Amino acid sequence: ELKVEQNPLFLSMQEGKNYTIYCNYSTTSDRLYWYRQDPGKSLESLFVLLSNGAVKQEGRLMASLDTKARLSTLHITAAVHDLSATYFCAVPPYNNDMRFGAGTRLTVKP
Amino acid sequence: GAGVSQSPRYKVAKRGQDVALRCDPISGHVSLFWYQQALGQGPEFLTYFQNEAQLDKSGLPSDRFFAERPEGSVSTLKIQRTQQEDSAVYLCASTDSFGSYEQYFGPGTRLTVT
Numbered sequence: 360e361l362k363v364e365q366n367p368l369f370l371s372m373q374e375g376k377n378y379t380i381y382c383n384y385s386t387t388s389d390r391l392y393w394y395r396q397d398p399g400k401s402l403e404s405l406f407v408l409l410s411n412g413a414v415k416q417e418g419r420l421m422a423s424l425d426t427k428a429r430l431s432t433l434h435i436t437a438a439v440h441d442l443s444a445t446y447f448c449a450v451p452p453y454n455n456d457m458r459f460g461a462g463t464r465l466t467v468k469p
Numbered sequence: 470g471a472g473v474s475q476s477p478r479y480k481v482a483k484r485g486q487d488v489a490l491r492c493d494p495i496s497g498h499v500s501l502f503w504y505q506q507a508l509g510q511g512p513e514f515l516t517y518f519q520n521e522a523q524l525d526k527s528g529l530p531s532d533r534f535f536a537e538r539p540e541g542s543v544s545t546l547k548i549q550r551t552q553q554e555d556s557a558v559y560l561c562a563s564t565d566s567f568g569s570y571e572q573y574f575g576p577g578t579r580l581t582v583t
Contacts, residue, residue, distance in 0.1 A: 384487065401560060402574040404511070447511050456525065457562075457572060458504055459511035 361386045361452040365460035371439045372467050380433040380463045382448035391424050391431045392449045392457065402447065406433075438467045471495070473575035475561050480552045481581045490546045490578045492565030501544050502572060503536055504560040512560055518544060551582045 362385040362449065372378055382391070388407055394402040406415045408424035408431060417424050423436045431448055447463045449457040474493045483489050494501050500519050504512035505528075514528040520541040528534070533552075538544040548555055558579050562572040 390570070394574075400560075401576045404573070405572055408569050422506050447509075451570065456514045456517050456528075457504075457512070458514065 360406060361388075361458045363448060363450050363458050363460040365448055365463050366445075369462060370463055370465045372465065374439055374467055374469050375437050377391060377436050377437065380446060380465075382417070382433070382460055384429050384431075384448075384458075386449045386452060387426070387429075388450045388452065389426055390451055391429070392451075393422050393433055394447045394449065396445045396447065398445075405446075415445070419429040435465075437467075440467050440469065443467045456461070473561055473563055473573050475559075475575040478576060479581075480578050481583060484530070484552060484582055485550050486524055487547065487549045488551055490548075490559050490582065492544045492546070492561030492563075492575060494544070494561070495540075498563035498565060498573075499541075501538060501566045502562045502564075503544070503546050504562065505530075506558045506560055506577070508557070515546070515559075526539065533548050548580075549568060551580075553582050556580055556582045 365382045366381050393405040395405050396402050406422040413424045413428040421434045422430045441465050445462045447459050447462045449459045475483045476491045481544040503515040504519050506512040514537045517525040521538050533549045535547045558577040561575045564570050564572045
């Protein structure tokens, strides 16, 4: 069964600092998705990574995918308070349904 | 265009009651998914439809859970004889059957069983 593991699960950062969230998965997949969830809200799509070596950037967030290592990273550059949220990675094993990681709860402090 | 909508947004049920949760996917989206998200956890897959066919229901936690999509658009998730452990947010998502297969999520229904 596909397992998706994220670390860290909790992350407290100072504004202006950089950090990376890691997502490991246990079986082959050529796609990986990153979502953001604010408290009490639904999931907002951040990145869709469709191939090995894919790298996408939006603002202070950059995501990459290494399908051989079964690893994706979400890098945060110069964090700001607005990035405080929970971030999920998700991998589709088959039928396109998603298996989600447990989430990384990010808090950015001034 | 309109996104995925779900109703009701909040539902409080007494233990033992039956509930029905509705999902309206994005128009034209072939695939529809239901997920359950417990507090502080990631969403967990429940079931999947392609048009009106329920192709995977392996995530439904018990036979008290039932989902349907009779005309290949709107879907209903029904929970019979609700239990406290059913309290969660139920998320619906839809996707095209081609391209990035990106799933678009609805706002969710927060179910509280008392």
